[in-house]
Amino acid sequence: DTEVTQTPKHLVMGMTNKKSLKCEQHMGHRAMYWYKQKAKKPPELMFVYSYEKLSINESVPSRFSPECPNSSLLNLHLHALQPEDSALYLCASSQEGLAGRDEQFFGPGTRLTVL
Amino acid sequence: SQELEQSPQSLIVQEGKNLTINCTSSKTLYGLYWYKQKYGEGLIFLMMLQKGGEEKSHEKITAKLDEKKQQSSLHITASQPSHAGTYLCGADRGSGSARQLTFGSGTQLTVLP
Numbered sequence: 194d195t196e197v198t199q200t201p202k203h204l205v206m207g208m209t210n211k212k213s214l215k216c217e218q219h220m221g222h223r224a225m226y227w228y229k230q231k232a233k234k235p236p237e238l239m240f241v242y243s244y245e246k247l248s249i250n251e252s253v254p255s256r257f258s259p260e261c262p263n264s265s266l267l268n269l270h271l272h273a274l275q276p277e278d279s280a281l282y283l284c285a286s287s288q289e290g291l292a293g294r295d296e297q298f299f300g301p302g303t304r305l306t307v308l
Numbered sequence: 309s310q311e312l313e314q315s316p317q318s319l320i321v322q323e324g325k326n327l328t329i330n331c332t333s334s335k336t337l338y339g340l341y342w343y344k345q346k347y348g349e350g351l352i353f354l355m356m357l358q359k360g361g362e363e364k365s366h367e368k369i370t371a372k373l374d375e376k377k378q379q380s381s382l383h384i385t386a387s388q389p390s391h392a393g394t395y396l397c398g399a400d401r402g403s404g405s406a407r408q409l410t411f412g413s414g415t416q417l418t419v420l421p
Contacts, residue, residue: 197350224407235396235411236351249408283350287407296341297409299350 197300199284205306208274214303216267216284223289225267226297227259230281242267243289274307281305311335312399312412320418321387329382329415331397337377339400341409346393354382354395384417392419 197218206212216225224243228236241249242261256278258270267284281302288295311334321327331340339358343351355364357373357380364371368385384391394416398409 199350233414235414236409238408238410241408281348285351295407296353296356297407298353299343301350302348304348 197284197286197298199282199300199303201303202301203304203306205308206271206274207308208276210274211270211272213271214269214282214284214305216269216300217265218286218298218300219265220286220298221264221288222286222298223264224287225261226285226287227267227269228283228285230283230302232280236283240269271305274305276307279305279307312397312410314395314397314412314415316415317413318416318418320420322420323388324386327384327387327417329395329417331380331382331412333378333399335378335399337373337380337399339407340373340380341398341400342371342380342382343396343398343411344393345396345414351396387417387419389419389421392417 200215204212226241227239229239230236238251239253240259245261245264256273260268281304283302284300285297287297313332315330319327341356342354344354345351355371357371360375360377362373370383373380380397394414396414397412401408401410
């Protein structure tokens with residue numbers, strides 16, 4: 194299995210809703226990432242988990258809450274979002290080797306619309 | 309912070325033509341990644357370059373990292389409609405165990421049949 198899966202594919206939510214995005218990989222990767230991508234812009238890193246621990250938080254607002262229940266799963270909990278949070282949310286994973294650099298494998302993304 | 313500039317921003321070519329996309333960094337590149345993205349979809353990994361002067365090829369796509377490690381180019385030979393999409397270069401700015409990628413603004417490629 195060499196893919197990263199994300200659910201749901203599309204999500205529409207109101208500003209008072211609570212929802213979660215899910216990401217899963219079975220490649221044995223130990224680093225997992227959340228990116229946010231606005232239309233016609235490059236992806237921007239939000240969070241990095243390394244060995245199931247949050248290692249990087251790129252000053253993301255607290256209405257986004259990541260969670261890594263185990264080495265294969267990554268969640269992004271959403272609460273009280275704003276319309277400007279509407280974007281494509283991408284999950285990625287990488288091998289996290291101690292030497293050299295490893296490519297990140299990306300999931301297909303969740304298209305989020307906040308009304 | 310690492311800044312990556314890609315050129316051109318968009319490119320329209322006739323099928324069968326060759327093309328080149330450039331990625332220039334304001335800092336030395338220690339890991340340079342090329343990805344392709346179809347609209348609204350995830351990123352597909354193409355190639356990773358680390359050493360100055362390194363060149364890699366996959367099918368009709370060749371990527372190079374210059375000797376000074378501040379510029380990379382992606383060359384497509386005999387383009388096909390399947391090559392259409394947005395090409396993104398990414399630079400590794402992480403010094404720790406997890407990789408932090410910063411992406412260029414992307415080059416949108418259209419291949420006319």
